[in-house]
Amino acid sequence: MSGYAWLRPTAEEYVGWDVDVLYGPWPRHHRDTDLAEVRARLAGSPVAGALALSTRGPLFDDAGGNAETLRDLAGCPELRPVGTVDVRDALTAEARLDDLAAAGVRFLRLFTVDQGAEPDFPGYRRVVRLAVERGMVLLHDGDPRRFGPPLTGRGADVVFLDLHAYVLADFLLLARDEPGFRATTRMLSGPDSIERVVGSVGARHLVFGSRTPFMDISPQTLKLRYADISADDRAAIATRNVEELLA
Amino acid sequence: MPIIDVHAHVGHWPFHLTSGDADANLRQMDRYGIDLQLVSASEAVVYDAVAGNAALYKALATRPRLLGYAVVNPNRIEESATDLRRCLDTGRFVGAKIHTTYPGRLPGSPEMAAAFDVVAEAGVPLLLHTWGTEVTLLPELVEARPGLRVILGHAGGDAWREAAHAAAACDRLYLEHCRTATDAGRIAYAREAGVPVERLLFGTDATLIDPCVSLGVIRDAHFTEDELERVLWRNAARLFGLGV
Numbered sequence: 022m023s024g025y026a027w028l029r030p031t032a033e034e035y036v037g038w039d040v041d042v043l044y045g046p047w048p049r050h051h052r053d054t055d056l057a058e059v060r061a062r063l064a065g066s067p068v069a070g071a072l073a074l075s076t077r078g079p080l081f082d083d084a085g086g087n088a089e090t091l092r093d094l095a096g097c098p099e100l101r102p103v104g105t106v107d108v109r110d111a112l113t114a115e116a117r118l119d120d121l122a123a124a125g126v127r128f129l130r131l132f133t134v135d136q137g138a139e140p141d142f143p144g145y146r147r148v149v150r151l152a153v154e155r156g157m158v159l160l161h162d163g164d165p166r167r168f169g170p171p172l173t174g175r176g177a178d179v180v181f182l183d184l185h186a187y188v189l190a191d192f193l194l195l196a197r198d199e200p201g202f203r204a205t206t207r208m209l210s211g212p213d214s215i216e217r218v219v220g221s222v223g224a225r226h227l228v229f230g231s232r233t234p235f236m237d238i239s240p241q242t243l244k245l246r247y248a249d250i251s252a253d254d255r256a257a258i259a260t261r262n263v264e265e266l267l268a
Numbered sequence: 269m270p271i272i273d274v275h276a277h278v279g280h281w282p283f284h285l286t287s288g289d290a291d292a293n294l295r296q297m298d299r300y301g302i303d304l305q306l307v308s309a310s311e312a313v314v315y316d317a318v319a320g321n322a323a324l325y326k327a328l329a330t331r332p333r334l335l336g337y338a339v340v341n342p343n344r345i346e347e348s349a350t351d352l353r354r355c356l357d358t359g360r361f362v363g364a365k366i367h368t369t370y371p372g373r374l375p376g377s378p379e380m381a382a383a384f385d386v387v388a389e390a391g392v393p394l395l396l397h398t399w400g401t402e403v404t405l406l407p408e409l410v411e412a413r414p415g416l417r418v419i420l421g422h423a424g425g426d427a428w429r430e431a432a433h434a435a436a437a438c439d440r441l442y443l444e445h446c447r448t449a450t451d452a453g454r455i456a457y458a459r460e461a462g463v464p465v466e467r468l469l470f471g472t473d474a475t476l477i478d479p480c481v482s483l484g485v486i487r488d489a490h491f492t493e494d495e496l497e498r499v500l501w502r503n504a505a506r507l508f509g510l511g512v
Contacts (some may be wrong), residue, residue, distance in 0.1 A: 236451060240482070265393075
């Protein structure tokens with residue numbers, strides 16, 4: 022094979038926890054990926070463990086999806102279940118969140134983009150309030166510039182899953198005052214995007230999230246490998262920050 | 269084995285990142301083993317095409333590993349036509365670049381049709397920013413202009429499926445997949461749609477995007493050794509007539 026250094030993973034690409042993994046049908050995509058294929062894809066990558074959920078919850082039936090996730094992942098030691106609540110039906114959120122808490126689920130993923138929710142929608146605000154009151158970690162899609170401000174001042178633990186390099190400055194302004202605000206490195210594609218976060222607010226504000234199976238994994242692990250940061254900061258982003266949230 | 273990056277830029281971008289100057293391009297190229305980079309000036313893309321192209325020429329003059337795209341602004345077509353000829357006459361520019369967002373013109377508009385005519389007449393490859401279903405118009409637009417060869421920069425962006433089918437329908441369309449959001453399976457989809465490996469090119473969007481992102485896409489495409497050579501440099505060398 023060729024001598025390209027980037028073609029083969031190294032130890033600097035190891036990821037203990039990926040917070041952005043799904044499995045199941047997604048009608049807009051040209052093919053679906055079941056849990057077995059997702060596990061195989063992760064097993065062939067530098068990612069050791071992941072927080073995952075079935076697509077049934079966000080797209081069709083939150084209660085049924087949560088039950089499916091808990092059932093399916095019970096036999097998957099490398100995966101931890103993530104719950105969801107449909108913000109279009111927030112009147113049922115309390116029961117859903119109590120069910121998730123009873124099952125020991127610590128992470129709640131919100132799908133505001135797919136469910137058409139805006140930051141000032143009453144249903145969205147209710148779900149967020151109830152989840153934060155229960156001490157859940159929000160895995161939050163959408164633009165942090167829009168969804169970040171209403172989440173401030175609550176002591177919330179939030180992981181923004183869609184932070185783009187273009188809007189990094191706004192995230193850093195938020196993160197300065199919010200120790201619980203984090204973002205995934207997935208779209209921090211600028212030549213020094215990761216370095217800027219580490220240098221300004223610290224590595225504790227970043228975690229790894231690949232969006233497997235919908236995104237390629239190697240671009241994400243290579244960013245971690247080639248980031249000009251310390252080994253300790255790399256380990257925090259790849260593993261330790263999520264372990265602290267899991268504890 | 270060399271690497272030719274057919275989609276890169278030199279200069280500042282108005283975002284919170286360090287894009288640097290032309291020497292930053294060279295440092296990144298050294299880091300990832302990229303031998304040759306085809307670049308346009310960010311100033312020309314975002315702000316002033318003629319001034320940006322002129323500034324880029326100065327950077328190219330002393331850096332043989334960088335070759336230029338002259339940016340054509342479809343809204344200034346006569347001025348851009350003259351400027352394209354001027355740039356190509358320097359011998360340091362090898363193609364044309366047209367963005368769609370900044371000039372606000374898409375394939376299908378009269379302005380873009382005139383810009384395609386200008387590039388076709390110049391006889392050099394066109395790197396076109398593509399980000400939407402208007403890519404479906406490209407086969408007809410290109411077939412109508414003998415000699416025009418178009419690289420679909422970002423391979424259509426969100427419309428990567430439509431871009432794949434467009435490229436499959438016209439043998440003068442090439443796909444280049446650089447993008448921040450690296451949707452899985454784009455290259456496999458294009459090949460299944462009928463795009464031969466000979467019309468896949470490697471691009472990075474450096475120094476706006478770190479090259480490792482596109483290298484990761486290549487890694488996950490699981491090319492054979494022969495296919496890898498084609499995608500990383502042979503196809504580009506043939507398209508641009510580069511003696512690598």
